[in-house]
Amino acid sequence: MRRFGLLAAATLALLGTAANAxxxxxxxxxxxxxxxxxxxxxxxxxxxxxxxxxxxxxxxxxxxxxxxxxxxxxxxxxGLIDLHVHLTGDPGGDYRNEAVDPDEWGVVVGVKNAALTLRAGFTTVREAGSGQYSAYALRRGTANGFIEGPRIVAAGPALSIIGGHGDVTGFREDVHDVLDQGYTCTGPVECAEKVRKASRAGADVIKITATGGVLSQQARGLEGHFTSAELQSIADTAHALGLKVMAHAHGAGGIAASAAAGIDSIEHGTFADEAALKVMKAKGTYLVPTLMAFEGIRERLGKGIYTPTVEDKVRMTLNDAGKAVTRAKALGVPVAFGTDAGVFEHGRNGQEFALLVKYGLTPAEALASATSVAARLLSMENEIGRxxxxxxxxxxxxxxxxxxxxxxxxxxxxxxxxxxxxx
Structure with missing residues (x-):
């Protein structure tokens, strides 16, 4: 009798749930x-x-x-998927604000930008680098419906080399020490430790800066930063934890080394040549080209917004922006949609589609890059994208x-x- 009563109660509970749906x-x-x-x-x-x-x-x-x-x-x-956004930032800000604004301000900015992003049709985003907990707070807020915004897959702070893109640069050393979030690493053992630290903090994906970057104050070019052993350690440790790795990478050597190590996606990929793309093809690595980022920096070039260090690096990239998409398609490398929103104004994400078509994708391929292809990269193809x-x-x-x-x-x-x- 007791078992019958339990079954009856369970059945009534299910019926009640269906009735309230x-x-x-x-x-x-x-x-x-x-x-x-x-x-x-x-x-x-x-x-x-x-x-x-x-x-x-x-x-x-x-x-x-x-x-x-x-x-x-x-x-x-x-719903559309943008695999590379920075919700907690807006374009054109002074890098020195990093020493002034608290992380909480990033959440306030992120609430504004999450709503703009959703209204632009992007129902899922991958947050590609933020303060320690700001993106995680936004992730929870949109999931619970407390704030208006997309589903957020969050990386948190990026892993970088000391003094490289992603590390705090441009300040006095004592200021660097205060602002350091603790995600730089040297050597395979320390890099594995930092992946585990990011996982413990709540990262959905591991973000690394595999090469120099355009908008940071480090002036060491745009080639590779991590050693091959460090990249391998990062990829192996993340994968063992069930996490994928996204690598900011501009230079061809850094792209090839990242792909060879098993990094899951190359972000930007500006100077990806045939040799690098062949490694990506062999390893199943995705290209996330973020073409709108280059539009954003082009619009601000020469207006006193960027420091001379940054302007020099901007000029290194603009003539090559988009060429990797054409090469990737020819070689069968999957192209997934990402914009780097935050380098340009949030809400303009949809303008990336026309740029993808400009560089060789068909309209259907461009749409797939932001739906079914992006969902596969996130391992969410049974949840979103169709x-x-x-x-x-x-x-x-x-x-x-x-x-x-x-x-x-x-x-x-x-x-x-x-x-x-x-x-």
Missing amino acids: KTTLVYAGRVITDATKPAQGPSTITITDDRITAIAPGRIDPPAGAEVVDLGDKTLLP IAPGMSADMIAVSGDPLSDVRALESVDWVMVRGRIAD
């Missing part, structure tokens, strides 16, 4: 369920709580109590057909993330 029906004139497939005609999408539960042609009658969203003739498609039963209810609507004109993605009319309709 929220149902939403979305009508759209055109639906792109997967960027690799043709669009469907007028359709109805059924969402139960935060999950897509059905896709049906035409308009079906809503059940009692269901919420109905009528998008008219708009195109419904999966419209299908069982997937998270992350969807957007635009006017026009992005499979023929990607600029349609620069103006998003409606957004749903995790089954919640954005304001």
Whole structure:
């Protein structure tokens, strides 16, 4: 009798949960369920709580109590994914603010930028470097629905070499000591330790600065920083913990060394030549080209925003920006969508699509880079990146057909993330 009573109670609890579930029906004139497939005609999408539960042609009658969203003739498609953003920062700030602004200010800025990013149609982002806990606070806030924003996959502080891109540079040594967040490393053992430290702190992904960078005050060029042994230690330790590694990398040598070590994605990849890309192809490494970052720095060049050190490095990159995308496509290296938002204004992320097409991707490939391809890089292909039963209810609507004109993605009319309709 006791077992029967427990079963009955469990059944009643399940029925109660089903009865309390929220149902939403979305009508759209055109639906792109997967960027690799043709669009469907007028359709109805059924969402139960935060999950897509059905896709049906035409308009079906809503059940009692269901919420109905009528998008008219708009195109419904999966929510977009930006694999490289910095929500806690805005473009053009003085690097010396690092010694003035507290990490808490980064959360305030991040709340603003998370909302802008979501309204631009990006329902998932990978936060590619922030203060120790600021991105983690934003991640929790958007997940709980306390603040408006996308799903956040957060790296936290990047691992770097001492004095390299990602380390604190440009100040007196005693100021460096105060600002140091403790993520520089020398040698394979210490680099493994810092990966474990990042994991313990809450990182979803490990970010490293494998080469010099454009916007930091270090003036050592844009080639490799870590040794091959250090890169191997970082990759092996992260993978053993179930974490992927994303590597900021501009120079060809640093790109090839990172890919050879098993790093999962190359961010920027500015000077990736055929030899480096062949290593990436052999190892299954993704390219995240962040072309909008170069637009952002181009717009600010020569205006007194950047220091002379930075301006010299900017000029090193602009003539090569985008060429790696063309080479990567020719060699079959997967190209995934990322923008480096924060180097330019948040909310302009969608302008990356036209740049990807400019350098050789088709509109469908560009859309896939920000949906199904990006989801695979995140190992979230069964959660996001497509419209299908069982997937998270992350969807957007635009006017026009992005499979023929990607600029349609620069103006998003409606957004749903995790089954919640954005304001």
